[in-house]
Amino acid sequence: xxxxxxxxxxxxxxxxxxxxxxxxxxxxxxxxxxxxxxxxxxxxxxxxxxxxxxxxxxxxxxxxxxxxxxxxxxxxxxxxxxxxxxxxxxxxxxxxxxxxxxxxxxxxxxxxxxxxxxxxxxxxxxxxxxxxxxxxxxxxxxxxxxxxxxxxxxxxxxxxxxxxxxxxxxxxxxxxxxxxxxxxxxxxxxxxxx
Numbered sequence: 001x002x003x004x005x006x007x008x009x010x011x012x013x014x015x016x017x018x019x020x021x022x023x024x025x026x027x028x029x030x031x032x033x034x035x036x037x038x039x040x041x042x043x044x045x046x047x048x049x050x051x052x053x054x055x056x057x058x059x060x061x062x063x064x065x066x067x068x069x070x071x072x073x074x075x076x077x078x079x080x081x082x083x084x085x086x087x088x089x090x091x092x093x094x095x096x097x098x099x100x101x102x103x104x105x106x107x108x109x110x111x112x113x114x115x116x117x118x119x120x121x122x123x124x125x126x127x128x129x130x131x132x133x134x135x136x137x138x139x140x141x142x143x144x145x146x147x148x149x150x151x152x153x154x155x156x157x158x159x160x161x162x163x164x165x166x167x168x169x170x171x172x173x174x175x176x177x178x179x180x181x182x183x184x185x186x187x188x189x190x191x192x193x194x
Contacts, residue, residue, distance in 0.1 A: 025068035025094070025101035026055015027085065028178075029076075030138070030189065031109050037138040037189045040112065042075060042130040043167055050167050051136070051156060052174030055102070064101035065089050074126040076133075077118040079110070095186035097177050104181075104188050109135075112162070132162045138189070144175055145182040 029040040041051045054075040058067040069085035085105070094101040112133040120127050136156060144154040154170045161168060181187050 023064055023067065023099045023101060024055060024057050025064040025071065025103070026053055027068045027072045027089070027103045027105050028053040029072070029080070029105055029107050031107055031135070032189060033109075038135040039138060039141065040076075040107070040110075040115070040133060041136050042115075042133045043165060044171065045129055045131055048167070049173075050153075050169045050171040051134075052171035053102075054130070055100070064094060065103070068094075068101065068103050074123065075130040076115055077120055077127045077131065078123045079115045079118040080107075095177075095181040095184060097180040100177055102177055102181060102186075104186075106188075116162075132165060134161050134165070136160050141170070141175075141178065142182075144170070145179050148175070148179050 031038050031040075039053065041053060043051050054072040055068060056071040056075070058064070059070070062070070065086065066082075069082040069089060072080055072085055073082040088105055089103055092103050092105065094103045096102075112135055115133045116131050137160065140157055140160065153172075154175055156168050156170060158165075158168050178187075182190070
């Protein structure tokens with residue numbers, strides 16, 4: 001291989017690793033009960049984003065699955081552990097929307113208050129960026145996925161939120177990602193409950 005080709009190949013590899021590090025990823029945690037599916041969501045503390053699932057930007061060297069698991073551990077106050085999430089995600093294919101990788105993972109029910117009250121001593125500031133937590137029925141979300149209105153705030157029925165919730169609306173970016181997943185038929189439970 002000539003030096004020039006080797007040099008171009010090394011530049012390409014460097015570019016690829018940088019583009020992977022720029023990706024974002026997350027997990028939508030859900031549970032099924034009878035005819036309804038519930039999503040475990042959290043508010044964004046200290047911002048006006050609103051409620052959504054878990055995720056964020058990749059750290060250097062992470063693949064999307066690792067990013068999704070790490071971010072979910074951090075944003076659930078360490079309640080769901082990265083290692084356990086990674087084991088469960090291995091068989092999952094994400095929905096990809098531009099540079100965001102969204103995984104859907106069914107979990108057993110845990111009271112949202114247990115996640116809110118999880119011991120924060122093991123984590124740093126990243127463990128404190130989300131909360132409170134709540135189980136929101138998919139039927140309360142689906143109406144915004146089937147007929148999205150750009151620029152409009154999408155509200156959550158306050159009966160599903162904890163009494164001390166500061167915001168009662170979904171994070172626009174998260175709803176946009178869910179609209180994409182809905183349109184591409186990537187939401188795993190949607191076919192079961194239609």
